[in-house]
Amino acid sequence: MAPDYTKDTLLGASRYTIHVDEETSRLKGTLLKDIRRSVFVYRVDCGGCNGCEIEIFAAITPIFDAERFGIKVVSSPRHADILLYTGSMTRSMRVPALRAYHAAPDPKVCVAYGACGCSGGIFHDAYCVWGGADQIVPIDAYIPGCPPTPSATIYGFAMALGLLKQKLKTSHHMQQEDEHIHPRHPEIPLDLRIDVERESRRMAGYWHGKKIADAFLDLIQPADPQVEQHIQEHLRQQDDPRLTEIFARLQEIYRAHPKGE
Amino acid sequence: MVFKLVREVLRVGEATVLYPFVPAEISPGFRGKPKHDPALCIACAACAVACPPNALTIAADLDQGIISWSIFYGRCIFCGRCEEVCPTGAIQLTPEFELAVMDKADLYEQADYQLAACTQCGVLFAPAKELEYVLSLTEQAGLSGEELAERKALLSVCPTCKRKNDIPKLLQLDQEAV
Numbered sequence: 001m002a003p004d005y006t007k008d009t010l011l012g013a014s015r016y017t018i019h020v021d022e023e024t025s026r027l028k029g030t031l032l033k034d035i036r037r038s039v040f041v042y043r044v045d046c047g048g049c050n051g052c053e054i055e056i057f058a059a060i061t062p063i064f065d066a067e068r069f070g071i072k073v074v075s076s077p078r079h080a081d082i083l084l085y086t087g088s089m090t091r092s093m094r095v096p097a098l099r100a101y102h103a104a105p106d107p108k109v110c111v112a113y114g115a116c117g118c119s120g121g122i123f124h125d126a127y128c129v130w131g132g133a134d135q136i137v138p139i140d141a142y143i144p145g146c147p148p149t150p151s152a153t154i155y156g157f158a159m160a161l162g163l164l165k166q167k168l169k170t171s172h173h174m175q176q177e178d179e180h181i182h183p184r185h186p187e188i189p190l191d192l193r194i195d196v197e198r199e200s201r202r203m204a205g206y207w208h209g210k211k212i213a214d215a216f217l218d219l220i221q222p223a224d225p226q227v228e229q230h231i232q233e234h235l236r237q238q239d240d241p242r243l244t245e246i247f248a249r250l251q252e253i254y255r256a257h258p259k260g261e
Numbered sequence: 262m263v264f265k266l267v268r269e270v271l272r273v274g275e276a277t278v279l280y281p282f283v284p285a286e287i288s289p290g291f292r293g294k295p296k297h298d299p300a301l302c303i304a305c306a307a308c309a310v311a312c313p314p315n316a317l318t319i320a321a322d323l324d325q326g327i328i329s330w331s332i333f334y335g336r337c338i339f340c341g342r343c344e345e346v347c348p349t350g351a352i353q354l355t356p357e358f359e360l361a362v363m364d365k366a367d368l369y370e371q372a373d374y375q376l377a378a379c380t381q382c383g384v385l386f387a388p389a390k391e392l393e394y395v396l397s398l399t400e401q402a403g404l405s406g407e408e409l410a411e412r413k414a415l416l417s418v419c420p421t422c423k424r425k426n427d428i429p430k431l432l433q434l435d436q437e438a439v
Binding site for chain 2: 112
């Protein structure tokens with residue numbers, strides 16, 4: 001029987017915590033290691049934007065077809081082996097989250113899905129946000145992404161079930177003695193570089209603007225007489241009228257700029 | 262009827278991608294895991310300021326004289342703002358999307374950099390690599406010789422000392438004006 005957590009979490013200041021006993025965690029280990037049947041997934045939306053739900057459903061469509069691995073989304077936590085927590089865990093959703101947790105039979109695996117489920121995501125410091133499913137229930141696997149793509153979803157499940165290996169490892173770098181930094185595009189005058197970067201960002205927006213400016217600055221070498229030909233060749237390869245227009249504007253800036261004197 | 266259906270099935274073929282068995286097909290412009298090159302990073306904190314969900318953070322430890330850059334992939338929304346603001350190209354989004362982990366600690370990455378001390382008062386005030394980068398930029402902008410040395414002396418002084426140094430100069434200007 002589920003404990004009476006409602007009083008504690010709704011009214012009391014103390015936070016209700018779940019203790020997983022030894023027997024359950026042993027059973028959970030077995031579930032993760034040698035499950036010889038399909039896994040049933042129940043999706044618990046704890047205050048998400050629905051982006052994660054869309055990707056979960058994309059993962060069970062015929063294109064990605066998670067069901068070929070036996071991963072099946074069910075509509076009741078009582079059938080579930082895996083509880084998939086999405087959303088940043090808002091104040092009003094933590095009791096339903098706990099109810100779903102207690103309704104699922106042991107052994108069960110809890111997965112935090114998406115940036116919000118892992119940590120609260122972009123809403124982590126908003127009011128009424130508890131900041132991730134792991135604040136409420138014990139989480140066994142984390143699938144980050146905003147939202148995770150269907151491929152990332154399939155990878156996450158396969159990793160949680162021990163079919164694929166975990167790729168991401170924590171790292172800690174210390175500054176080395178021989179670490180030295182040099183400006184990019186050292187042969188290009190600083191003010192030309194700034195003008196090109198500004199104009200490119202103005203025309204193409206924040207992320208592509210930098211990429212386009214970098215491509216342009218890579219192409220122009222002040223001493224090279226064939227700069228214009230290189231640019232034309234690049235534009236032919238890319239075959240994008242938007243890029244052609246932006247490059248034309250950048251070329252105007254480049255031509256207007258004094259060279260070498 | 263059945264024949265028609267079978268023909269249709271054969272015509273359509275298999276729609277399912279083979280993903281876990283073959284590498285996934287990634288479209289150009291896909292924004293995946295931000296990759297940090299610690300050697301290029303100058304710990305200037307531009308990314309930490311730009312990062313909308315505060316996945317990127319910068320913290321200074323004055324006792325140890327280091328400034329720590331860290332990323333928490335569990336919070337990252339893959340917007341690419343960090344890549345855009347990075348002056349040295351140290352952080353770049355990659356097509357890597359397989360980020361799922363069993364242990365939350367594996368979602369963190371950290372890089373520590375040395376802080377430089379003010380030449381006048383000895384207070385730690387900026388990452389040493391950042392100062393080096395600014396100096397190389399001034400060199401690129403065309404400064405050399407005495408001017409560059411002057412700029413270097415100015416750069417290695419903390420903002421408080423800079424203000425203190427400016428006061429006598431300002432007073433002098435004031436008196437000259439009168």
